[in-house]
Amino acid sequence: MQRQRFVIVGAGLAGGTAALTLRQEGFEGEVTLLGAESHPPYSRPPLSKGYMRGEERFEDQLVAAEEAYASQEIDLQRGARAVRIDTGGKLVELEGGERRPYDRLLVTPGGRNRRPAVQGIELEGVLQLRTVEEADRIRAAARPGRRAVVVGMGFIGSEVTASLRQLGVEVTAIDGNRAPLARVLGLEVGEVLAGVHRDHGVELLREDSVAAFEGSGRVERVRTAAGRVIDCHFVVVGVGIVPNVELLSAAGAAMENGVLVDEMCRTSLPGVYAAGDIANHWHPVFGRLRVEHWNNASNQGRSAALSMLEKGGPYDYVHSFWSDQYDQSLEYLGFAASWDRLVFRGSLESRRFLAFYLHENVLQAVFGLNRGGDPEDPEKDGELKACLPLIRDRIRLDPSLLADEDHDLSAFTVS
Ligand SMILES: Cc1cc2nc3c(=O)[nH]c(=O)nc-3n(C[C@H](O)[C@H](O)[C@H](O)COP(=O)(O)OP(=O)(O)OC[C@H]3O[C@@H](n4cnc5c(N)ncnc54)[C@H](O)[C@@H]3O)c2cc1C
Incomplete structure (x- = not known):
């Protein structure tokens, strides 16, 4: 056979x-x-x-x-x-x-990578990131003291911005939204992340977009829709x-x-x-x-x-992801395309908190900034992991208890 x-x-x-x-x-x-x-x-x-x-x-x-x-x-x-x-x-x-x-x-x-149809996108020095070769190109361009423009402050743009700053590159970041990652994590969390970038010396241009990349053969400056002109040695475009x-x-x-x-x-x-x-x-x-x-x-x-192999059951993994930016650890469990209530445990100012995304008091997702542990790590009995059954079982919750530091998150689970 x-x-x-x-x-x-x-x-x-x-x-x-x-x-x-x-x-x-x-x-x-x-x-x-x-x-x-x-x-x-x-x-x-x-x-x-x-x-x-x-x-x-x-x-x-x-x-x-x-x-x-x-x-x-x-x-x-x-x-x-x-x-x-x-x-x-x-x-x-x-x-x-x-x-x-x-x-x-x-x-x-x-x-x-999505390539926006912007004038000058083909210029040398306008870089994107998906493969190891593209990472090498950005790394080669990222010499201390040089100036870069990062276009898009989603995950890739935010992480590249952080790494470039850590390499000593001056960064101006342009984003169409009001704050980095606001679309995924909400404006309040986005504002906290904007503060992190600002503290690391990033110039953040919000609710703006690129009108043109300019230069003769090589990118030398970026012109924005709002009329800013930024001189730069290279650009990283991360727009999905x-x-x-x-x-x-x-x-x-x-x-x-x-x-x-x-x-x-x-x-x-x-x-x-x-x-x-x-x-x-x-x-x-x-x-x-x-x-x-x-x-x-x-x-x-x-x-x-x-x-x-006709062996498995339905794919029911409760989604999760992480991101690292500077010394900030971001962890997310669940999936919330939208929510009608956002509840915090811990203070935004301390940059160490959990954010709970609820719809009709059912937890859709939880996000931890420097808190909550890695939900994937079996060694860590973290707060995010305690939220897994709440998300999976669609349990209706009292939001005030989610915010209450004294309420054990694992105590919500129904036996
Ligand atoms: C820079 C970067 C950082 C990231 N950081 C994080 C992170 O911190 N946390 C997180 O959760 N996720 C992160 N991600 C996302 C994560 O890496 C992706 O979700 C994951 O790689 C998707 O895996 P995949 O196998 O679907 O696709 P890929 O990893 O893209 O693999 C697809 C492969 O198929 C090949 N291919 C395409 N077309 C063909 C064809 N016609 N014939 C043969 N081969 C083909 C491609 O060349 C590629 O090698 C990051 C992604 C990038 C680019």
């Missing part, structure tokens, strides 16, 4: 984790992992943090050592870009024409990603804000699964959502592999 052939398109965090999971679970068929990049799967979070600052090595960011793939008979193809999926013939076509047959296919191509859905969309998969998958990571195409940044998944607690965070790519990659 012919061995089953599982192919994975996208050798990033979700794809690499899925390939390794297939073997851990005893799958004995063929596993092919196709990756457009020239590296084995790696973690991107350090690219804007320790790796960018030269404190961490790239080798330590690999999902698994390169030899692990060969030793587990995972056919890792680097520099192999898939250009077409033929669902009728069950084939993946690569750039160059080679075709790979599959019995089951997992698609995990992540996203690419576009999920790489083209392969699946051309193959006819159902799309909506990414590729639609069910709670088993199945697309609408037979035998085709998706996970990671591209997957708009059905979640038993949160409903439909697409998540662009490390913990999701790792957990969903694993869950998709289990589904391919």
Whole structure:
């Protein structure tokens, strides 16, 4: 009997984790992992943090050592870009024409940086960040005393701003919102983070946007919509990603804000699964959502592999993520696209607090600034972890008790 052939398109965090999971679970068929990049799967979070600052090595960011793939008979193809999926013939076509047959296919191509259609975006020195090569380019430009403009104060922009300041670069940051990360965390928390950046010497231009990047060949200055002109040596643009859905969309998969998958990571195409940044998944607690965070790519990659093996249950991971900026630790558990009440435990001024995002007194998400512990860390019995059952079980809460330091968060759980 012919061995089953599982192919994975996208050798990033979700794809690499899925390939390794297939073997851990005893799958004995063929596993092919196709990756457009020239590296084995790696973690991107350090690219804007320790790796960018030269404190961490790239080798330590690999999902698994390169030899692990060969030793587990995972056919890792680097520099192999898939250009077409033929669902009728069950084939993946690569750039160059080679075709790979599959019995089951997992698609995990992540996203690419959004490139705003702004005059001068093509100038040398206008940089973006997704890959290790792009991190290297920013690092090379980031010499002490130089001036940079960061465009967009979401997670990538905020982290790059912090790292550049730590490297001694002068930073002006431009954001369309009233405060950094206000869209995700709310204005009150955004204002606290704005204060952190200000204390580190960042000039923050709020509710403004770039009208043009200017310079002859190389960027020399940025002109904003509000009329500011900022001289600079380089620019980092971090205004979000576009999920790489083209392969699946051309193959006819159902799309909506990414590729639609069910709670088993199945697309609408037979035998085709998706996970990671591209997957708009059905979640038993949160409903439909697409998540662009490390913990999701790792957990969903694993869950998709289990589904391919017809082993797993629904993907019901309660989402979480983190960010590090300067010496500030940000941790988030749950998912709140909107909320009707925001309750704090601890003071905003102390920069050590929990923020609870509620809808009709049901906790949607909790955010901890320098407080609450890592909800992923089993060693830490932190406050965020105590909130997990509250979010998962949709328990109606008394908000005043959430704010009350004397009320134990784990005492809310109903036995
Ligand atoms: C600088 C940076 C910092 C981050 N920091 C954090 C953080 O602090 N916390 C957090 O929770 N998250 C963070 N993230 C987000 C996190 O890294 C992503 O959510 C995660 O990488 C998504 O994994 P993925 O496998 O879906 O996609 P990716 O990691 O992007 O992997 C997809 C891979 O598929 C390849 N590919 C694309 N198209 C094809 C094709 N046609 N054929 C073959 N291969 C293809 C790509 O080249 C890529 O290698 C950060 C991201 C970046 C860029």
